[in-house]
Amino acid sequence: MTAAAPQPLLLGCDFSSSPTRRKPIVLALGQRQGARVSLTALQPFDTLAAFGQWLAQPGDWVGGFDLPFGLPRELVQALGWPTDWHACMLHYRSLSREQSRAQFAEFCDARPVGGKFAHRATDGPAGSSPSMKWVNPPVAYMLHAGLPRLLDAGVHLPGLHTGDPRRVALEAYPGLLAREVLQRRSYKSDDRAKQTPDRLIARKDLVNALELGQIRLGLRLKLSHAQRDTLVDDASGDSLDAVLCLLQAAWAQQCHAEGDALYGLPPGLDPLEGWIITAEKP
Numbered sequence: 001m002t003a004a005a006p007q008p009l010l011l012g013c014d015f016s017s018s019p020t021r022r023k024p025i026v027l028a029l030g031q032r033q034g035a036r037v038s039l040t041a042l043q044p045f046d047t048l049a050a051f052g053q054w055l056a057q058p059g060d061w062v063g064g065f066d067l068p069f070g071l072p073r074e075l076v077q078a079l080g081w082p083t084d085w086h087a088c089m090l091h092y093r094s095l096s097r098e099q100s101r102a103q104f105a106e107f108c109d110a111r112p113v114g115g116k117f118a119h120r121a122t123d124g125p126a127g128s129s130p131s132m133k134w135v136n137p138p139v140a141y142m143l144h145a146g147l148p149r150l151l152d153a154g155v156h157l158p159g160l161h162t163g164d165p166r167r168v169a170l171e172a173y174p175g176l177l178a179r180e181v182l183q184r185r186s187y188k189s190d191d192r193a194k195q196t197p198d199r200l201i202a203r204k205d206l207v208n209a210l211e212l213g214q215i216r217l218g219l220r221l222k223l224s225h226a227q228r229d230t231l232v233d234d235a236s237g238d239s240l241d242a243v244l245c246l247l248q249a250a251w252a253q254q255c256h257a258e259g260d261a262l263y264g265l266p267p268g269l270d271p272l273e274g275w276i277i278t279a280e281k282p
Contacts, residue, residue: 009061010037010253012172012245014238017067017138017145021046023190027054028242032250035213038222039246042230042239048145055153055167062256062263064172064249065150066241067142068131069160070274072118075132079103085160085272093148097141101134121270126279128173158263160274170252170263170277174244177278180216181209188237195235203232203240210247217251217278248278 012028019025024044031038045051070085071092082088092100108116117130134140156163158170178187187202189195207228213220221243223231231240255264262269266281275281 008166008253009059010246010249011061011063012242012247012249013063013065013067014174014242014245015065015067015142015146017141019046019048019051023236023238025051026238026242028239028246030246030250032219032253035219036222037219037247037250039227039243042227042242048149052149052152055149055155058166060166062168062170062249062253064170064245064247064252064277065146066172066174066245067146068120068139068274069143069147069157069171070120070270070272071131071143072120073270073272075104075107075118076272078107078118083272085274088272089147089151092144095144097134097144100140100144104132104134104140107132120273122273122275122279125282126173126176126276127179128175128276128279157274158261159265159269160271168252168256168263170249170265171274172245172248173276173279174241174248176276177215177217177244177247178206181206181214188235188240190236192235199235200232203234203237206240207231210243215247217247219247219250219254221247252277 010030010032014026016023016025024046027043028039029041029043031040076083076088081091117132119130123130129137129139131143132140150169154163155167155169156165158168182202185202187199187206189199210221211223231243234240252263264277265275269275
């Protein structure tokens with residue numbers, strides 16, 4: 001019996017809206033062969049321009065990106081923005097961070113304590129932060145900085161925007177997979193004072209579970225010894241988050257290989273809000 005042919009390149013992206021050499025955007029590159037996902041490289045980008053140039057190159061890949069691909073419908077309607085996804089994203093990118101933050105803050109100020117932010121339908125199942133949130137974490141700025149690069153690169157966004165079918169971008173969220181293994185245990189921090197032995201042990205446990213295939217996606221991560229050390233030793237968690245997104249992309253690519261044109265996204269997803277891949281629709 002011949003082995004299954006390797007699939008197109010997979011990538012997972014841990015994104016930063018203001019990348020630097022110390023805190024870069026990290027791409028985890030890999031391939032799936034059956035249920036095994038091999039990590040082939042970790043590639044950092046310390047500028048948005050360099051990241052955008054990489055995306056725009058001709059290629060054949062499926063990627064999971066840790067940044068929101070849409071805003072809550074409730075927010076968009078309240079602000080009077082276009083409810084067509086592409087028109088909404090063009091309007092959003094035309095605003096400065098300060099302008100969008102002012103409009104989002106005004107929206108929040110008019111709402112009761114405990115319900116300040118509007119949520120997308122995917123936030124509950126994924127356990128993700130509202131995509132309009134501008135602090136801790138600043139995911140609204142991640143959307144503002146990252147989504148235009150994907151649009152300018154001409155990639156395909158299933159369920160949202162038609163582009164080059166050979167370069168497919170999906171919204172991913174590493175915390176969704178990490179919680180399957182660690183529950184509420186923290187495994188990362190950018191603050192050196194919080195880079196504790198407990199978080200180191202959590203990263204070891206998470207990497208071990210991924211290698212053993214102990215996640216519901218039915219996939220198993222294949223690493224070299226050096227790669228395993230890199231993921232465990234990166235106390236920021238950026239490399240590990242990129243790999244978690246890589247596994248979500250691998251699951252989506254498998255869905256597509258089995259005939260799912262939406263790469264595992266739910267058929268009834270809101271075409272304005274988008275959806276986080278592998279989050280189960282309630």
